[in-house]
Amino acid sequence: MTIVRYGWFGLLVLIAFGYLAAGFSDRSTKTHLDPVAKTNFSGNEAEDKKNEAEDKKNAASDSGLPLAEITAANPQTLDPASRFESATKRDDGLRDSMAAIESSLVRDWDDAGIRRAEDADWLTICRRMSLALVGSGLSLEEIRRLEAMPESRREHAHLESLLVDPRFHQYWAERWSRFY
Numbered sequence: 001m002t003i004v005r006y007g008w009f010g011l012l013v014l015i016a017f018g019y020l021a022a023g024f025s026d027r028s029t030k031t032h033l034d035p036v037a038k039t040n041f042s043g044n045e046a047e048d049k050k051n052e053a054e055d056k057k058n059a060a061s062d063s064g065l066p067l068a069e070i071t072a073a074n075p076q077t078l079d080p081a082s083r084f085e086s087a088t089k090r091d092d093g094l095r096d097s098m099a100a101i102e103s104s105l106v107r108d109w110d111d112a113g114i115r116r117a118e119d120a121d122w123l124t125i126c127r128r129m130s131l132a133l134v135g136s137g138l139s140l141e142e143i144r145r146l147e148a149m150p151e152s153r154r155e156h157a158h159l160e161s162l163l164v165d166p167r168f169h170q171y172w173a174e175r176w177s178r179f180y
Helices: 002-023 043-061 067-073 082-092 092-112 121-133 140-145 151-164 166-179
Strands: none
Touching: 002 166, 067 092, 121 140, 121 151, 121 166, 140 151
């Protein structure tokens, strides 16, 4: 009798988790929610800033709130790149620790005669992120959108778009439900 109770409890927990995880996806198709879709880089810095300001104004008008109110409530909301930059500034201690670990590994590899692999290019990294987070590779449309961006922002923009993609939540809800 106790086993049956725990079985029903486990089933209830799995159903509740699946319901909650599926509800985290944003079902709207508005492009201002997708940091990759709204990005249009021309190569001209002044024009890019103008386009970025227009995107912010459009995002504010789509939400029905004035831009000043959105920015005052959370100034980091509209610019994922600035969120990333502020996070990296705070993580200088982490970078130092990572550099120490990296140098230790390189020393150990040199002692063992193991050659270090070259760093992967942006497309390989984006493919690996897609496979890990949504369970499928990059579409041609995603690749073209990323190619239109400066190379230094491609990986971060793709990660941001994957985290708001409904496939991410569906994929992980399925994985967790199979695990438990």
